[in-house]
Amino acid sequence: MIKTVSFGLLFAVVVGCSSESQVNESQGSVPNPLLYVNRFIEEAPEIFQVQFITTKGDFVLEVYSVWAPIGSARFYNLVKQGWYDGVRFHRVLEDFTAGWGIHDDPYVNFVWQKELLPDDPSFESNTKGRISFARSGPHSRTTQVFVNYKDNSSLDNQFVPFGEVSTGMGVLENLYADYGDGPPRGDGVYQAMAIARGHEYFEEEFPKLDRILKATILGGTVLP
Numbered sequence: 001m002i003k004t005v006s007f008g009l010l011f012a013v014v015v016g017c018s019s020e021s022q023v024n025e026s027q028g029s030v031p032n033p034l035l036y037v038n039r040f041i042e043e044a045p046e047i048f049q050v051q052f053i054t055t056k057g058d059f060v061l062e063v064y065s066v067w068a069p070i071g072s073a074r075f076y077n078l079v080k081q082g083w084y085d086g087v088r089f090h091r092v093l094e095d096f097t098a099g100w101g102i103h104d105d106p107y108v109n110f111v112w113q114k115e116l117l118p119d120d121p122s123f124e125s126n127t128k129g130r131i132s133f134a135r136s137g138p139h140s141r142t143t144q145v146f147v148n149y150k151d152n153s154s155l156d157n158q159f160v161p162f163g164e165v166s167t168g169m170g171v172l173e174n175l176y177a178d179y180g181d182g183p184p185r186g187d188g189v190y191q192a193m194a195i196a197r198g199h200e201y202f203e204e205e206f207p208k209l210d211r212i213l214k215a216t217i218l219g220g221t222v223l224p
Contacts, residue, residue: 040078040081044063044065049063050217050218052215053214054212056210058168062164062166063163067120068120068160070119079217083143084100085212086211087100088202088211089175089176090102090189090191092179094177098172098173099144099145116140124160124161126155131145131161131164131165132155134159146159
């Protein structure tokens, strides 16, 4: 799992080695709206659908806020503000899970790594097609999520589902998976490095990863 200390050190090194022009380019004359975490506070509908247009095709998630109110609200706001647009499927493990939620902009990652969510109670199971937030310990959810490729009910004590794939599961199952898991289990994406270096790291080391082109809220329902 990612440790905060490791990320902090990596981020400091990367920023320290960046040129002033690179920093200015990332920050831009108009600040990236994804850096303003206080804008991500809108209440989520009880039920809502999200369409993901990806490099492999489209899939739709249906989210049920009652399953995990805190996580569902975070996910709703991340999607609505465009946080996941351009994000890569960085951890795709055959017959297990497909994960995403590391931004190409290291400054965005740096800000959001501190926005930890308290845990939701667990009522549902991590069966095939269901989506949960990733976490490294209690009260550590931020932006990374994963969809289960199979019945992973053994994960229920740690990860709380908040929705499920309604259409397009085959798209998720066809995501590029040859890089495998990251260190120490494999030679895939080293998440702390991806968080600290973003786009540059992905393009240099893992150019074949599939990514999200656009994520859109399709509609929501307020129950009586």
